[in-house]
Amino acid sequence: MRRLYLILSEGRLMARTEKVLNAKETVERFMKDGCFVAIGGMHMHNNTMALIREVIRQKVGIGRLITSPSGSVNADMLIGAGLVDELYCAYVGMEHLGLAPNFRKFAESGKLKVRECDEAFVTYTLRAGASSMPFIPLPRGLEATSVPSMNEDDYRWTSDPFGGEKVACLPALQPDVALVHCQKADEYGNAIFEGSKFNDFLMIKASDKVILQVEEVVPHEYMLENAMRVDVPAFLVDAVVNTPFGCHPTSSHRYYRYDEDHLKEYLKACKEDFDAYLEKYVRGPKDNEEYLEVIGGREKAKELMEGGVPW
Amino acid sequence: MVEVKTAELMASVLSKHLEDGEVAIMGAFSGIPMLASRLAQMTHAPNLSYITGGSGAVNPLLEPLPASSCDDRLLKAECVLPLSDVIDFEARTEIDIFFAGGLQIDERGNCNLIGIGRPGEIKFRGPGSVGLPFLSRARRFAVYAMNHSARTFVQKVDFVSGPGFVDGKDFPGGGPSLVVTPICVMDFDEERMRLKSVHPGVSVDDVVQNTGFELRTPDDVPQTGLPTEEELELMREIDPLGVARNSL
Numbered sequence: 001m002r003r004l005y006l007i008l009s010e011g012r013l014m015a016r017t018e019k020v021l022n023a024k025e026t027v028e029r030f031m032k033d034g035c036f037v038a039i040g041g042m043h044m045h046n047n048t049m050a051l052i053r054e055v056i057r058q059k060v061g062i063g064r065l066i067t068s069p070s071g072s073v074n075a076d077m078l079i080g081a082g083l084v085d086e087l088y089c090a091y092v093g094m095e096h097l098g099l100a101p102n103f104r105k106f107a108e109s110g111k112l113k114v115r116e117c118d119e120a121f122v123t124y125t126l127r128a129g130a131s132s133m134p135f136i137p138l139p140r141g142l143e144a145t146s147v148p149s150m151n152e153d154d155y156r157w158t159s160d161p162f163g164g165e166k167v168a169c170l171p172a173l174q175p176d177v178a179l180v181h182c183q184k185a186d187e188y189g190n191a192i193f194e195g196s197k198f199n200d201f202l203m204i205k206a207s208d209k210v211i212l213q214v215e216e217v218v219p220h221e222y223m224l225e226n227a228m229r230v231d232v233p234a235f236l237v238d239a240v241v242n243t244p245f246g247c248h249p250t251s252s253h254r255y256y257r258y259d260e261d262h263l264k265e266y267l268k269a270c271k272e273d274f275d276a277y278l279e280k281y282v283r284g285p286k287d288n289e290e291y292l293e294v295i296g297g298r299e300k301a302k303e304l305m306e307g308g309v310p311w
Numbered sequence: 312m313v314e315v316k317t318a319e320l321m322a323s324v325l326s327k328h329l330e331d332g333e334v335a336i337m338g339a340f341s342g343i344p345m346l347a348s349r350l351a352q353m354t355h356a357p358n359l360s361y362i363t364g365g366s367g368a369v370n371p372l373l374e375p376l377p378a379s380s381c382d383d384r385l386l387k388a389e390c391v392l393p394l395s396d397v398i399d400f401e402a403r404t405e406i407d408i409f410f411a412g413g414l415q416i417d418e419r420g421n422c423n424l425i426g427i428g429r430p431g432e433i434k435f436r437g438p439g440s441v442g443l444p445f446l447s448r449a450r451r452f453a454v455y456a457m458n459h460s461a462r463t464f465v466q467k468v469d470f471v472s473g474p475g476f477v478d479g480k481d482f483p484g485g486g487p488s489l490v491v492t493p494i495c496v497m498d499f500d501e502e503r504m505r506l507k508s509v510h511p512g513v514s515v516d517d518v519v520q521n522t523g524f525e526l527r528t529p530d531d532v533p534q535t536g537l538p539t540e541e542e543l544e545l546m547r548e549i550d551p552l553g554v555a556r557n558s559l
Contacts, residue, residue: 042365042381042394043339069394070339070365070381070441091424093438095339096378096558100438107436116425118440118472123398139402141447141482146470147440150430195383196366197393253383 018187019240020217023054023287026239030177030209031055034063034085038126038207039074040180040200041250043095044258047074048179048213050246050288056081057283064115066175067092068199069122073250073266076100079112080274081282086113088154090122097263101270116150118142121170123199125154128172129206135169143168178207181247182232183255185214189237190223190230195253197231204236211239213246215255243288245301256304262295315537316556319546320510321455321491322346323538325410328453328489331356333407336397336449338364338442339380342555343455344410349373349549350542362400364442367392376550401445404483409442409449411487415468416454418504418524420475420487422446423468430470443473447480451488457559459492461523464504476502493559494518496535500527508535 008014021029031037041047052074055062062084067075069090076092078084080102092103106112120142128136137160148155148168156169180200182191191212193200204210212232217240223230245252249262269277285291292301325347329335333356337344341364348361352370362369365381368388377384400406413422414437422443427435446452452473456463476486476499489507490497495518496507505527506518515532538546550556 043379045379045381045383089439091339091439091441093339095380096342099436104436108433114436116439118444119394119442120398120402120444123395127395139448141474141484142444144447144474144477144480144482145440145444145472146425146430147444147472150425150470195386196368196381196391198365198367198381199394201393202395251383253386258379 016188019189019237020187020242021239023050023241023243026211026241027051027054027058027060030211030238031060032176033061035060035176036064037062038066038068038175038178038203039071040068040178040198040203041072041074041247042068042070042196042198044072044250044263045196046181046198046200046253047072047247047250048181049074049248049250050243050291051179051211051213051241052077053282053291056083056278059083061085064088066122066173068203069119072100073263076102079103079106080270081278084112086115088115088117088122090117090119094263094267097260097267101267102274115154116147117154118147121154123202125170125173126199126202126206128170129174130202133172135171137167137169140167173206175203175207177209177211178203179211179213180204181213181252183215183252184218185212185237185240186218186220186223186234187240188220189232189234189240190220191232191237192226192229193231194255201231204232209238210236211241212237213241213243215244215246215252217242245292246288248292248295256301259300259304313543315543317493317510318343318556318559319538319543320535321493322350322546322555323542324491324496324535325453325455325489326350326354329356329359329408332358334400334405335359335361335408335410336364336401336406337361337380337410341380341410342376342378342558345373345376346546346550346555350545353545354542362397364397365394367394367397374549375552376554378554401442402448404448404450406449407451409446409452411443411446411452411454411473412456413454413468413472415463415465416456416490417465417468417475419502420454420490420499420504421468421471422454422473422475423470424472425470427469440472446473447482447484449484451485454487454490456490456492459494459518460521464522464524466524494521503527505529506532508533510535511537
């Protein structure tokens with residue numbers, strides 16, 4: 001089967017490009033200082049933490065950050081590392097575990113520019129970005145909040161060319177890079193979400209470059225046999241980063257649970273000595289394999305995979 | 312008889328507020344609304360559909376109820392949709408009842424998740440408005456509050472994330488219908504919050520003292536009806552780990 005992709009073209013041997021890279025070379029190659037970054041996952045699930053930790057190791061400045069829409073430790077850690085200039089804020093928090101401490105601190109002190117928005121904003125602006133609409137009008141009612149008046153950069157007004165009524169509009173955003181977690185991908189970038197899809201495919205479609213952090217790289221034949229289940233076509237993907245357990249301390253749907261103890265340790269560290277946390281868990285380990293040793297290795301992984309999913 | 316936990320009392324009140332055939336939706340940190348919805352399906356509303364927010368799960372078989380609204384345990388469901396499809400239903404006014412909350416909730420049912428302070432001077436930054444602006448397009452919404460104090464229940468919210476009753480409103484939503492807190496239940500009279508019942512062991516004066524605006528208080532305020540033995544048993548089946556039960 002593989003031979004189909006190894007052909008002679010004008011006398012040269014051509015092979016289909018494999019996109020599997022490690023986190024370090026991926027971040028070096030695709031993320032430039034000041035770039036506009038979209039991060040997938042929702043709450044404490046499917047966060048691309050191995051990539052986020054690598055961004056912090058390389059100190060890549062992020063001009064603008066958008067989450068999909070509910071940001072968690074992914075956004076909070078980047079903000080706490082001092083790397084984020086502006087945030088499209090629909091939600092950044094830790095759900096039942098409380099508020100996001102770094103986000104609160106940086107927003108309250110004015111060190112982080114908050115572009116106030118909501119889940120409709122994130123969904124509609126990416127939908128517009130994904131299909132290159134010039135802008136997108138909002139359903140009536142969404143403007144009846146404090147949000148548009150707090151973000152005049154991103155909420156503008158026009159009149160409905162059909163009915164003449166005043167409507168609120170959003171820009172069509174196209175992030176430079178999307179960091180998204182899929183559980184499975186092949187070496188070319190065809191990928192499958194094994195759990196919730198959230199807004200992640202919309203994010204992939206709207207962004208210029210797409211980096212997938214995956215739990216496992218499966219043979220291309222697997223995708224051919226399961227084409228109806230493939231969510232992301234390879235041509236949209238620029239890099240596949242194979243990092244088992246790379247979402248820790250968040251979950252990877254249907255692979256392992258979030259690590260509530262670690263998230264609580266994170267929250268405590270934010271209040272006490274966040275730099276010590278970064279040193280121990282982010283800058284200390286040189287890659288995700290070393291990180292996994294620091295969090296408790298195989299034993300910890302086993303613990304988070306136990307309990308079983310009820311099906 | 313087993314002791315009734317406040318969270319179970321709240322879930323049972325919210326459950327009775329859901330009608331057969333309705334579509335309900337909830338967002339982050341929604342243990343109590345999830346418990347209420349599943350309970351309603353198992354008692355009086357077999358045709359209720361409910362969507363657990365970001366997970367995209369429609370009618371998850373909760374048992375055991377998870378703590379996070381996006382947990383993969385919710386995927387044991389009838390259907391799992393991408394979030395952008397859920398957003399379409401919220402926009403299309405296909406949601407009968409939206410569960411809402413806030414850092415601040417005011418007497419007209421406006422909810423605030425943005426923060427405390429003034430524009431440009433936010434002293435306490437909240438997580439953000441997330442799905443609350445869609446309250447403007449739900450047929451009605453119910454507020455569940457994890458605490459009841461004069462700091463939460465204020466005359467006027469500092470910022471509006473989800474609009475309650477608004478003068479001269481220009482959107483299709485029906486506004487707030489019920490507010491359930493750890494000490495009481497409130498509804499609305501002339502678009503202003505009104506005390507409906509007090510939980511066992513709570514006096515009307517306790518509620519008035521802990522509310523930051525002049526709460527409409529009828530002469531006769533009954534005690535909130537307790538869940539039946541059967542309801543309690545069902546709730547313990549749905550939530551064997553006590554995730555919602557012990558969330559207060």
